[in-house]
Amino acid sequence: MPHNDSLEILVEKHSAPVPEAERTQVLINPGFGNIFTDHMVSIRFNEAQGWHDAKVQARGPIPMDPASSVLHYAQEIFEGMKAYRLADGTTALFRPEQNARRFQASARRMAMPELPEEIFLKSVETLIEIDRDWFPSAEGGSIYLRPFMFASEVFLGVRPAKEYLFMVIASPVGAYFKAGASAITIWVSQHYSRAAPGGTGAAKCGGNYAASLVAQAEAIEQNCDQVVFLDAAEQRWVEELGGMNLFFVMDDGRLITPPLGGTILPGITRESIITLAREEGLTVSEEPYSIDQWREDAASGKLIETFACGTAAVVTAVGTVRSESGEFTIGSGGPGQLTEKLRMRLVDIQRGLTEDKHGWVKRLF
The missing domain is CATH 3.30.470.10 (Aminotransferase class 4, branched-chain amino acid transferase, N-terminal domain)
Known part of the structure; x- marks a missing residue:
């Protein structure tokens, strides 16, 4: 050939x-x-x-x-x-x-x-x-x-x-989410899975998105902006949103994000955020994080911010999480300081407003 x-x-x-x-x-x-x-x-x-x-x-x-x-x-x-x-x-x-x-x-x-x-x-x-x-x-x-x-x-x-x-x-x-939305509300899908081990979760194929739409429709019915999927095997571990990766900001300076492992799309924005966060002195852990832990950490104040990231929306704060068993709020329910700082650092690099130390920006003409 x-x-x-x-x-x-x-x-x-x-x-x-x-x-x-x-x-x-x-x-x-x-x-x-x-x-x-x-x-x-x-x-x-x-x-x-x-x-x-x-x-x-x-x-x-x-x-x-x-x-x-x-x-x-x-x-x-x-x-x-x-x-x-x-x-x-x-x-x-x-x-x-x-x-x-x-x-x-x-x-x-x-x-x-x-x-x-x-x-x-x-x-x-x-x-x-x-x-x-x-x-x-x-x-x-x-x-x-x-x-x-x-x-x-x-x-x-x-x-x-x-x-x-x-x-x-x-x-x-222009903006991916509606104007004026300082933080999004997400719906926990407990009946549908986005991907399973050995499946196509790490590939950016239309079938993954088609399979997620019924859950996204469910989220819209619940007045939520996005849906978050749990793992297919146990319906316990947080994976990703319908089109974005997730990060959890802890009060001890740690930043947690679910590990890739073949069921999560390896986001380019995700990888960039990990690099920038480490430059800010944060400890970034790619580790499993359960929905129960998410709820408990939000209630205790151990979790201070959650944000989603992707090409379309860049970095977006998650303020409220809803499910069939109720809802919980993260921090004040709005964008947190670290979320805003990382978003601005990334956007400033993308827009040529600050030094591009990593050679991420490819100038064309």
């Missing part, structure tokens, strides 16, 4: 892009995930040619046969990342090579071909450059990038597909 580490990406500019006046208007308050830029990237794969037919073209519907493998066997993966407009007016990505490597890891787990890191990065950077006028004017706005890949072979049979389509689309975004 050919192995193409580098591909030329053909650029076919949109013949009728969104007019400037209309674009300016929607960028004032874009929300999250509802507005899209003019272009998209597509790269095809098959066993005979390897990766080929790479192009940027006008964003639009994808022609798809009803027997396309992804529609029947859900062979699909994706990534979430952001492009930022820095303080000096330049554009940058945050640790994009980590997204490329996680995309490869997800592909391996889902029996899909691995996209070379160089091609992943080039496709994302090319799309950002051609749609550079889509950065929101709102403070904190960014362009959310969604690279994804799915099985496009037309066949009905349970085996890994032989043809795939990799794509990147882009969406100008």
Whole structure:
């Protein structure tokens, strides 16, 4: 099978892009995930040619046969990342090579071909450059990038597909959670599991999210912003939210986060927070933390803050936890000092407002 580490990406500019006046208007308050830029990237794969037919073209519907493998066997993966407009007016990505490597890891787990890191990065950077006028004017706005890949072979049979389509689309975004929400309320799912040992929990695949939606719907019914999942075996150990990793701030200066172990998505924001927290002199422990302990520590005051983190929401305080057996509040119910400090440190690095000692920010143009 050919192995193409580098591909030329053909650029076919949109013949009728969104007019400037209309674009300016929607960028004032874009929300999250509802507005899209003019272009998209597509790269095809098959066993005979390897990766080929790479192009940027006008964003639009994808022609798809009803027997396309992804529609029947859900062979699909994706990534979430952001492009930022820095303080000096330049554009940058945050640790994009980590997204490329996680995309490869997800592909391996889902029996899909691995996209070379160089091609992943080039496709994302090319799309950002051609749609550079889509950065929101709102403070904190960014362009959310969604690279994804799915099985496009037309066949009905349970085996890994032989043809795939990799794509990147882009969406100008503002805040992930509703304005004014200083801390979120989360619902403990006690009837549904997100992942189990040996499953796909560590892969960023659509099936994980599909399985979580019934629990998320339950959370919404309970007036909660997000759902938190417990382990599949005992329904005892806290794992992660529907789309974010969790951290627990203790009164003795420790920061606890559940260990990865194959059932939790290895978040890039999570890893960054661990690094920053250790620089602040905190002891970070990746260890199991039970729902009962969470409740007891919140009641005793031993637990002073809880926060969630991820690409979309960055760092968000958790104020209240609800379940069928009642609810409890963490600290004052609002964002704590460490949560805010870590969030600002991370955002300042992402926005180019402070020194990037780790080389996390990749400047583009």
